[in-house]
């Protein structure tokens with residue numbers, strides 16, 4: 526009997542908590558704007574290596590540079606911080622106001638890494654860096670490198 530009473534009390538508490546936060550309206554993204562982090566003036570990301578136009582072996586190192594922002598692991602919500610994302614062979618960038626997708630064209634470095642080893646098939650490839658906040662959402666305005674083109678041997 527006592528267990529039942531406690532359960533009923535818990536149910537009432539959960540109902541009250543749920544009533545306090547109304548469900549999002551379907552089709553709208555009310556929280557997205559609130560999650561955007563402002564980019565400090567002059568913030569930038571860039572490739573330390575390889576250089577634009579470089580010829581590299583199939584397996585090569587990519588080093589990420591950043592100015593005006595601090596690299597922290599994903600999930601760490603601090604002002605003017607975030608983590609690197611490497612965009613590979615993607616002509617059109619995804620929506621810069623939403624969390625970046627994670628797929629073969631967009632690599633997340635959510636542990637706060639500032640370099641990686643990449644293996645790509647021979648030929649020309651484009652690389653671009655996008656910095657994003659603790660929720661994987663690019664800053665506002667987005668902090669992007671210019672895309673570089675490399676030739677993999």
Ligand SMILES: [Cu+2]
Pocket residue numbers: 599608609610625633634635657660661
């Ligand atoms: Cu991310």
